[in-house]
Amino acid sequence: MLQDFRVEVRQWLDANCPVSMRTPIVEEEEVWGGSQEKFKNPDSKIWLERMSAKGWTAPEWPKAYGGGGLKPQEVLILKEEMAKLGCRPPLLSFGIWMLGPVLLQYGTEEQKKAYLPKITRGEVRWCQGYSEPAAGSDLASLQTRAELVGDQFVINGSKVWTSYADSSDWIFCLVRTDPSAGKQQGISFMLIDMHQPGVKAEPIRLISGASPFCEVFFSDAKTSQDNLIGPLNGGWQIAKALLTHERQAISEINKKASELPLEIVAKQKMPSLNGRLADEHFRQRLAAWHMDNTAFEWTLERELSLQKAGHSPGAASSMFKLYGTELNKRKYELMMEAAGFQSLVWEGTGDEKDRQATRDWLRSKGNSIEGGTSEIQLNVIAKRVLGLP
DSSP states (O other): OHHHHHHHHHHHHHHHSOGGGGSOOOGGGOOOOSTTOOOSSHHHHHHHHHHHHHTTTSTTSOGGGTSOOOOHHHHHHHHHHHHHHTOOOSOOOHIIIIIHHHHHHHOOHHHHHHHHHHHHTTOSOEEEEOOBTTBSSSGGGOOOEEEEETTEEEEEEEEEEEETGGGOSEEEEEEESOTTSOTTTTEEEEEEESSSTTEEEEEEOOTTSOOOEEEEEEEEEEEEGGGEESSTTOHHHHHHHHHHHHHHHHHTGGGGOOSOOHHHHHHHHSOEETTEESOHHHHHHHHHHHHHHHHHHHHHHHHHHHHHTTOOOTTHHHHHHHHHHHHHHHHHHHHHHHHGGGGGOOSSSSOHHHHHHHHHHHHHGGGGTTTSOHHHHHHHIIIIISOOO
16 A cells, blocks of 8 residues: 555656756755745746645645645655655745644644645745743743733734744744743743734844844734634743754754765865775764764654654654754764865855855854754753653
8 A cells, every 4th residue: 555655656756846856955946935935946836836736745734734644654655755856845844844733733723724724835934933132041031022902912022043034924922921920831822923013023144144043023013812822821831842843853954955965075075095085084984974864864764753653752852953963063064174175265266165065064053052052952851851850
């Protein structure tokens, strides 16, 4: 039965995936969806439309909400066949990785029908409003407030390190709805339209020269009471659930790299001897990285199967996030070593790929900060996995 499904998937992908969508993805052709999506490669739009029509942008979600309704083994087969053909992901989406699973678990039927199909079709782009200037690692101390006035919440405050806020249509946000309650008890989870008076997103320039992060300011912004997810003042439980999905998504960052594979870069840049890299110490570290990366990918696949069977990732997401981000940083350190002095190129001269690699290396340093610092993950692992005092 599964073999029949594999054949069907392979044939459909071969017939429907445009040729240009079978090449390594480049950053300028990534598709995040939303009202500002430009589709610099027209085939990207075709690929998204075909995959979303099948429900395969979120293959494990129920068909009623725009998903594919696939079983865990079928989802794995789809991923395997896409990888064999070299298919690009049709849609990159915080809505799929983070908000969607939360809505499926905590949202009302009306909320699921209103938001999930638009997420799978890439019609709405979402960002995450968690951290604040004075509430990063200690997220529960957040101060952005939402006051219920009639049937609407009025929001005031700010968020920081909000990825792609300047390109997003909506934000899923943690706000304080009961200032008199304990830190965790007075927080709610709600959805806010970014295209309204009273919402402003300002990019934050990073050391890499790019600016995926923003600070978001709310000044009497409004959202309907219908956009409250879960109970009033019950947002902390939802926040923790979403963090497990976010950390797992970040942990898989190695799989989303758009550059050439590490071993190809090494072969292009480094001296060779009898068909092998001449530097045996580098070869050993390269082999060790590949072994660790392969073992990590298998572990993630095993955990995904457990989750599809109803097992909650819990603290395991902290282990995956910690290991995955450190693994990604190791990869870029090896890339810089392989490129040698060419890795020092910044602008003006040299190959554009070298310049991008340098920026990617600098950007990777933030992996151990975003989504909860490595120190926070170690604390979670120590407390919830190892049971240490």
